[in-house]
Amino acid sequence: MAENRPRTLEEHQAVVEKVSHLAEAIPTDAIRELDIPISTSVDEGFAIVLAARENYDVLSKVGVTHEMIDHYEQLLFSMSSSQSIWQMERRGGRNEETAAVIDEAEKLRNFLTDASELALRNNLEGQRRLETIREGDGIPDLVSDLDLYTLLLTEARPLFKAICINSDEQANKAAGMRDALRKVLAVEDVAKALSGSKEMRDRIYTLVKEKQQELRMFASFAFRGDKTNKRRGLFASSYLRKRNRRARAKAQTAPPTAE
Numbered sequence: 001m002a003e004n005r006p007r008t009l010e011e012h013q014a015v016v017e018k019v020s021h022l023a024e025a026i027p028t029d030a031i032r033e034l035d036i037p038i039s040t041s042v043d044e045g046f047a048i049v050l051a052a053r054e055n056y057d058v059l060s061k062v063g064v065t066h067e068m069i070d071h072y073e074q075l076l077f078s079m080s081s082s083q084s085i086w087q088m089e090r091r092g093g094r095n096e097e098t099a100a101v102i103d104e105a106e107k108l109r110n111f112l113t114d115a116s117e118l119a120l121r122n123n124l125e126g127q128r129r130l131e132t133i134r135e136g137d138g139i140p141d142l143v144s145d146l147d148l149y150t151l152l153l154t155e156a157r158p159l160f161k162a163i164c165i166n167s168d169e170q171a172n173k174a175a176g177m178r179d180a181l182r183k184v185l186a187v188e189d190v191a192k193a194l195s196g197s198k199e200m201r202d203r204i205y206t207l208v209k210e211k212q213q214e215l216r217m218f219a220s221f222a223f224r225g226d227k228t229n230k231r232r233g234l235f236a237s238s239y240l241r242k243r244n245r246r247a248r249a250k251a252q253t254a255p256p257t258a259e
Contacts, residue, residue, distance in 0.1 A: 009088050012081035016200065019078045023203035031199070032206040037134055038083045040239050045076040045208060048215055051234035055222075058231075062222045064215070072211045079208050082201035089197045098184045105142055105177045109133075112149045112174065119159045126156060127246050139185065146178035 006012045036044075052059060052069045113133065120126030129152060133145045153160060153171040160167045219235040226232060 006081055006084070009085065012084045012088075015081040016078050016085065016204070019075060019204060019207065020200070022207055023200060026203050026206055030206065031202050032209055034202070034205065036237065036239055038079065038201070038205070041205070041208065042076055042080050042083075044237055044239065045072070045079075045212060048212065048235050049073045049076070051231075052215060052219075055219075055231060055234075058222050059218055062218055064218050064222075068211075068215070072208075072215060075204060075208045075211060079201065079204045082197070082204050086197040086201050101177075101180050101184050102139065102142070105146060105181050108173060108177050109142060109145050109149070112153075112170065115160065115163065115165050115170075116149070116152065119163050119165065120152075120156065123156070123159060124246065126152065126159070131243055131246070139181075143178055143181050143185075146174045146181070149174045150178065 006015050034041075049069060049072060052064065052072075056064070056066070056069075113130070116126070116130055120130060129148065133148055150171045153165075153167040153174065157167040160170070216235045219232055223229075223231045
């Protein structure tokens with residue numbers, strides 16, 4: 001299966017083309033903002049496809065069809081390819097120096113994200129700030145994320161030290177990479193990175209969210225008698241559930257406001 005996945009720009013464009021007419025029909029004011037990272041959305045989407053097929057005998061009794069599931073799966077493939085196209089194009093119009101800096105900056109951010117998830121696993125405020133970083137998307141957010149990590153590493157030294165991370169060293173790396181990224185971007189038009197390919201991705205993301213919500217509604221109705229909630233849980237977003245849980249915990253620990 002892996003060898004059949006699109007790899008070139010042309011192959012990804014062919015996948016997107018299959019649903020582009022649906023995406024382009026969406027009114028501009030109806031395009032949804034990302035509320036979950038694309039990679040997470042794709043992973044959770046395919047989990048829903050698998051759950052729908054494994055429980056098709058029950059779902060089909062409330063109106064779910066194979067065509068609905070197949071169409072949703074096609075949208076997921078298209079969303080993944082549209083993300084790949086945008087990532088390719090935002091580098092394609094840049095010189096080698098800029099592309100190299102972007103790659104290094106993203107590698108550093110990924111490392112710091114993994115380290116922070118471990119170091120701040122029991123720190124509510126740290127988890128909240130990590131959510132802000134995870135939700136970012138694009139080159140401007142990459143600069144902002146490195147800036148946030150510079151502060152986070154400095155303010156939570158003991159927690160990073162506990163997992164053998166030198167906070168000051170990593171904070172200096174993040175600040176240096178942030179400044180380098182700002183410097184190379186200063187001579188380019190950042191708007192190129194936020195071109196029509198990003199809009200197409202967001203349009204397909206909107207289609208995915210609509211069909212995803214529809215399947216979840218069917219599942220909620222089909223499994224309404226499931227007291228364990230196990231099968232309905234297969235269609236829920238663990239990412240959003242964890243984020244909402246942290247938000248509720250934060251609200252409960254927040255000091256009362258003056259009346």
